[in-house]
Amino acid sequence: MLSLKNWWPTPVRSLFLFLVWLLLNNSVALIHLFFGLLLAWLIPLLIHKFRLIQPGIKKxxxxxxxxxxxxxxxxxxxxxxxxxxxxxxxxxxxxxxxxxxxxxxxxxxxxxxxxxxxxxxxxxxxxxxxxxxxxxxxxxxxxxxxxxxxxxxxxxxxxxxxxxxxxxx
Amino acid sequence: MLALILQGCFVVVGVALVLNLYAAIRGPSVVDRLLALDTMYINSIALLLLYGIYLGTSLNFEVALLIAMLGFVSTVAVCKFLLRGDIIE
Amino acid sequence: MSMIEWLVALLAVAGSLFVLMGSVALVKLPDFYTRLHGPTKATTLGLGALVLSSMAYFNFVKGELSLQQLLIALFLFITAPITAHMLIKAALHLKLDSAEQTSGQQKADL
Incomplete structure (x- = not known):
């Protein structure tokens, strides 16, 4: 019931958010890494229900x-x-x-x-x-x-x- | 030498900003003015980037990012207002 | 001046000239629809060149890792076409006149 898909809906988007957060802070300090991971996990999870499903990139x-x-x-x-x-x-x-x-x-x-x-x-x-x-x-x-x-x-x-x-x- | 070249670049971007101001005043329509103001936003980002290189500080980038976001949102908001007479439907 | 500094200077000069060309287009061209081409293309590319110049300066001359400027370029390259699209839609909605040599004007009235 609670599969990985439910808890972590969009891995690629999470990675992108994480990278953008690091770029925004312009640092790789531990606190930014930690908080970036938290945000990259939490934001896609919270907005997942409102998302319009877009086609994925095939190639x-x-x-x-x-x-x-x-x-x-x-x-x-x-x-x-x-x-x-x-x-x-x-x-x-x-x-x-x-x-x-x-x-x-x-x-x-x-x-x-x-x-x-x-x-x-x-x-x-x-x-x-x-x-x-x-x-x-x-x-x-x-x-x-x-x-x-x-x-x-x-x-x-x-x-x-x-x-x-x-x-x- | 680099400082001198950068000062020259300030002048060039400054001239561009004055041209934008002229276009914004001349119009003739609302959309023309809006386009000129949007270009002014982007040119001020250019000026901030150049100033960052000139002073050797990276503090300006956050300001530049904020200007970019506010410029985009405000331009789109005014366009929506012109299209629909309302921003949030 | 080292090679990198020349590269920084070259990119900064090219970027500023592109930005200036965008504004010249804004003032010189005859109607709104043609004016739109300058700011959407030349100014965006000019800012891209300035961002590259700034990145080259901070990463290689100053020797500090700084990729924050990349966000500005990314954001602008995504938003510039959207802004242009919204502006031209508003212009079509207000039925602004286009220059008399424009062909296919009736298509815009649909």
Missing amino acids: PGVALGYGLMVLGDIIVANLQVIRLVLGPNKKLRPAFVMVPLDLTDNLAITILASTVSLTPGTVSADVLPLNAEGAEQRFLLLHVLDLADEAQLIEQVKLRYEAPLKEIF
């Missing part, structure tokens, strides 16, 4: 590669954005673009929207329709700073960012 390797690729893309995207910002305003071709989504899970869509916002000259504006029920196809509305080719951009988002996320979740 950690792919997820790590995805993170590194996004970091690289952030730097490239920034240099692009700075070049566009310093150029004349008249040459900008801002646009709203709809990207059809294959992902269905809310967490995966959130991660996709966040990476798209941080990376290539695009900001995610909205997910349409917001509720998954009754809608067979959902769209991500993007604002693009400088749009060269709409079809190419949609393909880039789908291949470069959406395909790995579909593998991960």
